[in-house]
Amino acid sequence: MSQYSAEEKGFHGIIKAVIDVDENKNKIKQIWAENVTPNTVGAAGIATWLKKANEENSAEVDAISGASISTGALRKAAIKAANEAGIKTKANVDAVSGASQPNSHTKENGIPELANYPLLKETVTDYDVDEYDGEYDLIVVGSGGAGLAAAATATENHASVMVIEKQGIAGGTTNYSGGVIQAAGTELQKESTKYQNDTPENHEQEYLKAGEGRVYQDLVHDFTQNSPKNIEWLANMGIKWTNVYGHTEIPYAKDHFADRIHVYENGGASGNGIILTQHLLKYALKQGAEITYNTAVIGLITAGDGTERKVIGVVSEGKDHQLKYLKARRGVILATASIDQNVALAKDLSPQHYDDVKAHHCWSVLTDQGDGIVMGMAIGAAVTGFGGTIDFDARTGNGTDDRVPTIPSIFVNGNGLRFVNEDATYAYEFRAIFNQEKQLDKPTYQIFGADSINEKTSPWNPESLESDVKSGLVVKADSLEELADKINVPKANLVNSVNTWNKNTANGADPEYNRTNGVRPFSGPYYAYRNTPGNLGALGGLKINKKCNVLDVYNQPITGLYAAGLNAGGWLGSYYPGSGTAIGGIVHQGRRAARSVLGLE
Numbered sequence: 001m002s003q004y005s006a007e008e009k010g011f012h013g014i015i016k017a018v019i020d021v022d023e024n025k026n027k028i029k030q031i032w033a034e035n036v037t038p039n040t041v042g043a044a045g046i047a048t049w050l051k052k053a054n055e056e057n058s059a060e061v062d063a064i065s066g067a068s069i070s071t072g073a074l075r076k077a078a079i080k081a082a083n084e085a086g087i088k089t090k091a092n093v094d095a096v097s098g099a100s101q102p103n104s105h106t107k108e109n110g111i112p113e114l115a116n117y118p119l120l121k122e123t124v125t126d127y128d129v130d131e132y133d134g135e136y137d138l139i140v141v142g143s144g145g146a147g148l149a150a151a152a153t154a155t156e157n158h159a160s161v162m163v164i165e166k167q168g169i170a171g172g173t174t175n176y177s178g179g180v181i182q183a184a185g186t187e188l189q190k191e192s193t194k195y196q197n198d199t200p201e202n203h204e205q206e207y208l209k210a211g212e213g214r215v216y217q218d219l220v221h222d223f224t225q226n227s228p229k230n231i232e233w234l235a236n237m238g239i240k241w242t243n244v245y246g247h248t249e250i251p252y253a254k255d256h257f258a259d260r261i262h263v264y265e266n267g268g269a270s271g272n273g274i275i276l277t278q279h280l281l282k283y284a285l286k287q288g289a290e291i292t293y294n295t296a297v298i299g300l301i302t303a304g305d306g307t308e309r310k311v312i313g314v315v316s317e318g319k320d321h322q323l324k325y326l327k328a329r330r331g332v333i334l335a336t337a338s339i340d341q342n343v344a345l346a347k348d349l350s351p352q353h354y355d356d357v358k359a360h361h362c363w364s365v366l367t368d369q370g371d372g373i374v375m376g377m378a379i380g381a382a383v384t385g386f387g388g389t390i391d392f393d394a395r396t397g398n399g400t401d402d403r404v405p406t407i408p409s410i411f412v413n414g415n416g417l418r419f420v421n422e423d424a425t426y427a428y429e430f431r432a433i434f435n436q437e438k439q440l441d442k443p444t445y446q447i448f449g450a451d452s453i454n455e456k457t458s459p460w461n462p463e464s465l466e467s468d469v470k471s472g473l474v475v476k477a478d479s480l481e482e483l484a485d486k487i488n489v490p491k492a493n494l495v496n497s498v499n500t501w502n503k504n505t506a507n508g509a510d511p512e513y514n515r516t517n518g519v520r521p522f523s524g525p526y527y528a529y530r531n532t533p534g535n536l537g538a539l540g541g542l543k544i545n546k547k548c549n550v551l552d553v554y555n556q557p558i559t560g561l562y563a564a565g566l567n568a569g570g571w572l573g574s575y576y577p578g579s580g581t582a583i584g585g586i587v588h589q590g591r592r593a594a595r596s597v598l599g600l601e
Contacts (some may be wrong), residue, residue, distance in 0.1 A: 005034075006080035010073035012037040015046075017077035019059070021085045028057045028087065031078050039266055039275050041175045042070030048169055049074060060089055065294065066167035066175075066365065068111040112294065114367055115166040117317045119374055120299035124315055124325075129301060132313065133324040136162045136290075138597050139314055140333045141297045141372060144172025145273070145583055146565030147335035148280035149590025152237075155287030157598055162326060163284070163291040164316055166367040170291060171277035173337055173364040173537060174586065179273040181234075181587065182260040182580035183227035192244045195258040200224040206256035207581075210428075211573035214385065218546045219571040223588050230587050231262055237283050239276065240265040246402040247578030248425045251514060259402070261580040270363075273583065294319050300332065300375050300561070301325065309379055309552070311560035331597035333562045334372030334550070335590060338538040338569075340364035345374075346538065352434045353389035353538040361394075362535040372567045376542045380552045381561070385569025386540030390576040391430035394534030395473070396446070396459040399426035400579060405517030407452040407459075410501050411531065414442020416484060416493030418501070421513040422446070427576035433531050445487055446529045447498060449522030457518075465527070475528040483526045498526075539576065541569040547601055548593035562597060564589035 005018045016034040021027070031053050036043050045067020052061045059078035063071040079089055137159040140147045147163055148170060154161045163170075183189070184203035190196050204224040208217060235241060246259035267275055285291070301313035313327040339345040339353070340362055346354035356362070373383060392399070398406055399422075406423040413419050413436040420432040433444050453460045460468070468474040477483035480498055484491040502521035504510055510519050542550050542563040549557040565586035572581070595601045 002085065004081040004085045006077040006084065008073040008077040011042050011069040012040055015070065015073050015077060017074050017081050019078060019081045019085065021087065026087060028059060028082060030054055031059060033074050040271060041067050041169070041171070041274050044171070044274055044278060045071045045169050046074055053078065063111040064168035065112045065114050066169040072111050112168065112319070115294045115296040115319065116367060116369065117296045117298055119371060120315060123379065124299050124301045126301060126303040126312060129325045132327040134162065135327040135329065136160045137330045138333065138594065139164065139326055139328040140335060141314065142172060142335035142337065143170040143291060144335060144337060144565065145174035145277060145280070145586040146567065146590035147333070148277055148284055149587045150333045150335060150564060150594040151284040151289040152280050152287065153591045153594035154598060155284055155289045157600060159330070159598055161289040163289060164295050164297050164314070165291060165293050166296050167365065168293050170281045171274060173340070173368055174277050174583065175274045176271055176363055177273035177583055178269055178579065179267040179276040179583060180261045180263050180580040181227065181231060181584040183231050183262055183584065184224065184258060184260050186228045186231055186262065188241050188262060189244050189260065193259040198258040198260070200227065202256050202258065203260060206250065206253045207577060209253035209256060210250050210577035214573040216570045222546050222592065223571060223585055226588050227584050230584070230591065234279070234587070237279050239279055248399045248402050248423050249421060249516065250425055250428060250577060251421050276583070297371065300379060302379060309558055311558060328560065331560045331562055333564055333593045333597065334376060334542065334567050335564050336372035336567050337364065337368040338541050338566045339370035339373060340368035340537040341366055342370045345370050349386040350389065350538050350540055351387060352431065355434060356389055356391060356533050356535040360533055360535055362537070364537045368537065372563060373541055376550055376561065376563065379558065381550045381558060382543040382553045383541065383569060384543040385572060388431065388539040388574040388576065390427055390536035390539065390582070391533040392426040392536065393532060395532065396529070399424060399429050404457045407448055407455045407457060408518050408520040408522040409446050409448035409452055410497060411444055411446055412489065412494060412497055413444050414440040414489060416489035416497055418497045418512060421515045423515050423517045425578045430533050431575040444531045446531060448527050450525050452522045455518070473529065476525060478525050480526055483528055487528045537566060539572045541567045543570055544568045547596040548589055549596060562593040564593040
């Protein structure tokens with residue numbers, strides 16, 4: 001055998017494909033990859049691609065949806081190496097970037113289309129199914145954090161489980177999170193913070209305040225009471241929790257604040273959620289769960305006499321476009337996220353999310369189309385919690401971490417007036433930004449001075465600030481009057497807003513909005529950065545009870561149907577209350593739903 005290699009640029013850097021070739025038979029014996037960045041979505045996708053490629057002894061298998069950049073690069077490099085070895089491939093690597101001939105579900109670059117088939121427009125009942133293609137205790141729709149937590153919990157309790165995933169890898173949008181979880185009263189919180197007497201009850205009260213009357217207390221209570229247990233459960237699975245920090249201010253909930261955001265080893269930054277999902281996936285598979293990739297659930301199967309609706313299975317469609325009818329003996333859990341990437345549904349249900357997702361980048365996976373919500377509504381399920389979204393400023397990261405306080409600066413609206421506590425938690429800020437921009441039909445800005453960036457927590461240094469000014473991302477002026485002209489706000493208002501801030505903060509106070517961090521004056525030259533949301537998904541979903549049983553429009557449980565995580569509404573209010581909430585709720589509700597299906601609660 002001889003060895004050949006080639007390189008291509010992937011998402012995280014250069015990826016090297018190495019192949020062993022049997023020259024007598026002119027075929028590939030083995031393919032492996034080098035320079036793969038560990039603990040990334042790309043690494044998970046590459047492992048999946050290599051398994052398939054080595055099973056087929058071919059470099060021309062499709063790239064993996066959900067990790068298409070990295071696996072597409074590896075595929076191209078492997079085809080180059082095969083061509084160098086004299087192995088003929090169907091693809092002309094120079095002409096079509098290493099692609100095989102496209103088929104109905106493959107793009108020309110070898111990257112498969114996501115399984116995103118239309119939902120059924122008619123109800124399917126058990127009378128319509130002659131024979132089932134499979135039967136399980138539990139069917140889980142979606143393999144993000146909620147779906148995997150459900151599968152892991154069910155299988156450790158000896159249930160047979162099928163997980164159905166639209167993408168080519170597991171993890172969904174949870175992969176792109178930091179993987180952090182909020183919990184109160186844990187040993188790690190006591191060891192690493194000053195909050196020695198924090199409790200789940202105190203945590204519950206903060207979430208209730210942040211919910212502004214729109215959340216259901218029983219859902220919040222169940223979540224906060226069980227969060228410490230979920231931390232322990234994940235630790236037993238191999239997650240190593242290392243430290244705890246806090247979110248930034250929720251102005252009217254300060255009495256209930258504590259550092260509660262738990263971070264695991266190599267976690268905490270965008271993309272580190274893959275560590276959590278891979279632990280959940282491997283644990284669930286080890287316990288006996290099955291998972292089907294590149295497959296969409298397009299309908300629910302119901303039974304009943306018309307007076308009671310009962311869900312007994314699902315209809316799925318894979319890459320071959322053949323329908324399969326799968327029976328769930330004990331229940332179906334919908335864990336397909338909210339309406340993150342569905343602009344049409346956002347227009348109908350969620351004003352702030354609609355405004356964001358039609359104009360700005362949404363960081364959720366493309367398969368988050370609200371399928372579970374629509375399928376639930378199709379059989380009479382109620383929805384709740386819509387209106388808000390999870391927004392943050394991807395450029396500045398403002399308001400995401402209480403260890404990184406906001407620099408001396410103020411936010412002003414299109415009239416040049418201050419309108420919010422700038423160090424509040426990020427989605428609280430962006431709810432206020434959204435309202436101001438809608439009311440005035442003008443952008444809002446962060447106003448700061450040259451001395452502001454001397455703070456250790458500044459998102460800018462002199463070089464990056466100069467670069468942003470040159471690109472037009474930031475506007476610079478020697479005076480506030482000049483700055484007002486450049487951003488088209490009334491001069492007198494902007495001057496008065498900054499002067500009021502400087503006067504108050506010179507005395508160490510912010511009587512306007514009671515901000516506590518970065519409360520210092522700033523001076524010219526002056527800068528204006530337009531507040532720009534990066535969207536992390538919608539809030540709102542199917543209405544559930546504490547057992548995660550989906551409720552109909554009469555508040556009655558739909559037998560056999562459950563929803564978990566961001567597929568469910570009512571446990572988050574009009575804005576996202578801080579990092580660690582989503583993943584904490586996702587893991588908790590996945591576990592709760594599985595235990596409810598199995599009658600363990």
